[in-house]
Amino acid sequence: MTQHQLIGAEVSLYTGKLRCYLKYKNIPFEEVIASKEVFRDVILPRTGVSYIPIMITEDDVALQDTTEIIDFFEQRYPEHSIYPAGACQKLIALLLETYGDEWLVIPAMHYRWSFEENREFAMAEFGRTSAPNASAEEQQAIGQANSKPFAGALPRLGVTAENIPAIEKSYLAMLSDLDAHFQQHPFLLGNKPCIGDFGLIGPLYAHLYRDPYSGRLMEERAPHVAAWVKRMIDPEPQTGEFLPDDQVPETLLPILARMFAEQGPVLQETLSQVANWATSHDDKSLPRAIGEIAFAIEGVEATRLTFPYMQWMWQRCVDAYQQLNAAEQSQTAEFLNNVPGAVSLLSTPIEHRVVRKNNKLALA
Numbered sequence: 001m002t003q004h005q006l007i008g009a010e011v012s013l014y015t016g017k018l019r020c021y022l023k024y025k026n027i028p029f030e031e032v033i034a035s036k037e038v039f040r041d042v043i044l045p046r047t048g049v050s051y052i053p054i055m056i057t058e059d060d061v062a063l064q065d066t067t068e069i070i071d072f073f074e075q076r077y078p079e080h081s082i083y084p085a086g087a088c089q090k091l092i093a094l095l096l097e098t099y100g101d102e103w104l105v106i107p108a109m110h111y112r113w114s115f116e117e118n119r120e121f122a123m124a125e126f127g128r129t130s131a132p133n134a135s136a137e138e139q140q141a142i143g144q145a146n147s148k149p150f151a152g153a154l155p156r157l158g159v160t161a162e163n164i165p166a167i168e169k170s171y172l173a174m175l176s177d178l179d180a181h182f183q184q185h186p187f188l189l190g191n192k193p194c195i196g197d198f199g200l201i202g203p204l205y206a207h208l209y210r211d212p213y214s215g216r217l218m219e220e221r222a223p224h225v226a227a228w229v230k231r232m233i234d235p236e237p238q239t240g241e242f243l244p245d246d247q248v249p250e251t252l253l254p255i256l257a258r259m260f261a262e263q264g265p266v267l268q269e270t271l272s273q274v275a276n277w278a279t280s281h282d283d284k285s286l287p288r289a290i291g292e293i294a295f296a297i298e299g300v301e302a303t304r305l306t307f308p309y310m311q312w313m314w315q316r317c318v319d320a321y322q323q324l325n326a327a328e329q330s331q332t333a334e335f336l337n338n339v340p341g342a343v344s345l346l347s348t349p350i351e352h353r354v355v356r357k358n359n360k361l362a363l364a
């Protein structure tokens with residue numbers, strides 16, 4: 001093999017995250033569509049799991065999980081790093097990656113599967129991905145079948161008839177906050193993208209920009225966010241700098257405040273459920289979901305499954321915070337003191353860590 005292969009789909013959230021990264025870094029790659037045959041012959045045998053995207057590197061290493069793939073490539077191609085050197089910037093970048101990857105999936109999935117226009121589009125796209133050579137009719141039927149588990153995931157993520165208005169209210173408020181930010185800055189932390197930009201582009205591209213109904217909504221409500229999406233998917237490779245002196249724009253404060261108000265309590269409860277799980281299970285392996293969590297968006301309560309993977313993402317943030325020296329920690333805390341709940345959650349020790357082993361999650 002001579003080139004890295006990205007195996008994924010245009011319709012997939014996390015494939016979009018990785019594709020934007022590879023383009024910004026100017027890492028040459030070939031994109032292979034994750035058809036049914038590719039799932040059977042490559043994805044499952046090489047990774048042991050059925051997630052996309054996966055990466056087969058030019059020297060034939062198979063990798064899954066966008067965060068791990070990005071970190072693998074950051075080692076191999078350290079120039080134009082997407083991790084800021086500044087302590088505060090780096091932490092904010094990691095927080096926003098966790099928010100995009102693990103929380104904005106809620107509005108992304110809601111808008112894709114609750115609106116007829118988006119649903120029809122996504123089903124056809126699922127069919128096109130699975131069977132690229134089938135007729136449009138066949139693709140629609142295949143898409144309908146293949147998309148069932150995804151459309152059916154809404155209740156597990158905590159999307160219900162009762163909280164849909166709150167999810168939409170929160171998403172539109174977040175979009176307007178982000179619009180105000182991108183009116184002033186091309187990317188989150190200056191004029192080059194950081195890991196946080198790649199976390200956010202996952203939900204904000206494939207679902208919330210590319211699906212037709214959500215795309216119109218974004219163009220109308222938040223044209224600067226739509227312009228950022230276009231910069232992310234068609235970047236000027238390897239250009240730009242982060243803001244000087246470890247500055248973090250205040251326009252990110254409302255976004256972080258929303259993250260800690262909504263996702264913060266879920267993160268906290270996930271840590272505690274993982275710790276409880278560890279005391280009552282000898283086996284180190286972790287299922288995908290280990291329980292249920294009550295949470296609130298815009299004051300409306302709902303329940304979702306507890307995903308220990310969220311803790312794995314959070315550990316990266318906590319590690320970044322707890323490894324800071326005293327001066328960096330106090331400077332970072334000064335900024336984060338404007339975000340209710342942030343410093344206390346970041347200072348909470350992780351009782352039982354989780355690790356990724358062979359693309360599955362396990363207790364440490």
Ligand SMILES: N[C@@H](CCC(=O)N[C@@H](CS)C(=O)NCC(=O)O)C(=O)O
Pocket residue numbers: 012013014015050051052053064065066067
């Ligand atoms: N954290 C993983 C998430 C990957 C993921 O959930 N991908 C979706 C498609 S965008 C998927 O394959 N879902 C299949 C499933 O949930 O079973 C990553 O960053 O790669």
